[in-house]
């Protein structure tokens with residue numbers, strides 16, 4: 480029950496909106512923050528308060544909240560052709576052009592693109608594509624999907640099954656046949672005395688062992704985020720992808736890169752797989768794809784999967800799958816502009832230019848007694864709160880340290896939601912150096928306040 484007056488925005492939000500991924504005690508206590516607009520990397524609430532959004536919305540508003548070129552592209556497309564589908568041999572001109580562009584900027588020599596409305600749907604679609612291939616290629620038992628603990632692949636029944644987080648047990652998930660390997664987080668998962676190279680070798684050996692135990696011909700695919708995002712910004716241990724990809728290749732298991740966060744610049748290159756120097760068999764894209772200005776996801780198939788899916792579809796004359804708004808012309812027009820803005824209007828350059836300053840800021844925060852580790856790549860980073868630095872012991876759950884940090888940040892005018900006990904920063908790519916300083920100053924003050932209470 481809210482303590483806010485019945486006609487307040489806070490009470491009205493409570494009355495008829497069912498919250499997802501929201502800490503209900505916090506909302507009951509502090510009220511929902513109801514936002515009206517944004518400017519650059521800032522958002523403004525109904526009371527006129529401004530917040531620097533250190534998470535660029537949900538990782539996706541990389542060009543800020545009022546980018547004039549993106550707004551103009553959306554308006555122009557609404558004026559021209561405000562909606563269409565991509566079924567029955569029809570699609571908009573914008574859809575054709577976006578697929579050409581995605582193929583061109585992909586790491587593949589040839590590519591084909593399938594559109595969805597979200598990252599979850601794109602992962603679901605990829606799994607259905609792999610299952611479709613298994614049937615069509617006479618291997619109907621080839622259905623298991625490998626991912627990692629702490630991975631985040633979305634919330635639909637399949638994407639949630641791929642996600643390696645304990646909260647999905649409340650839904651009776653994962654579904655059968657979704658297998659979660661060890662999270663390649665050296666700081667947390669490395670054993671005493673184990674070098675990073677030995678750790679990576681152990682991850683590869685685990686993959687070999689799981690494939691041997693399950694049977695290579697029962698496994699349809701391996702999905703991985705180049706840097707785990709919602710798991711708490713976890714870059715892989717050194718050499719991880721170089722160690723696992725040959726094993727997958729040897730067993731004919733496709734490697735799918737879930738680049739929903741890392742795609743289009745977050746790690747300082749167009750793709751996270753570029754940053755980590757591997758070429759997957761397909762890429763899942765969403766979030767930055769439209770710079771957050773339209774809900775859209777895409778499966779980008781490399782040549783091998785594209786050819787095999789084409790053959791399997793031709794055999795039954797169609798691929799029986801698609802969403803009403805797949806390839807929406809307004810979304811495609813926005814994505815075309817967003818890709819141009821990120822790649823050609825200096826946003827990736829700014830990510831690269833800001834990365835040293837960003838890393839310095841994270842490293843300074845990690846000097847605190849209650850920060851166990853900082854980690855990151857490009858403009859995605861995290862610091863991990865711990866009760867004890869040497870033993871890496873987390874704070875007791877009952878202290879709600881994550882929520883305290885989030886709320887202390889909000890009080891400072893900074894939006895920055897912790898994930899687990901890690902505090903995640905993933906600002907917009909348009910950030911200036913002074914806004915970067917402001918972000919770290921606010922986070923510093925918030926953390927000092929919280930650690931003074933619970934440390």
Ligand SMILES: *Cc1c(COP(=O)(O)O)cnc(C)c1O
Nearest residue numbers: 597598599631632633708739740
């Ligand atoms: C956000 C996210 C998804 C899910 O995307 P939605 O659009 O929320 O369905 C999938 N994979 C990764 C890596 C993500 O970060």
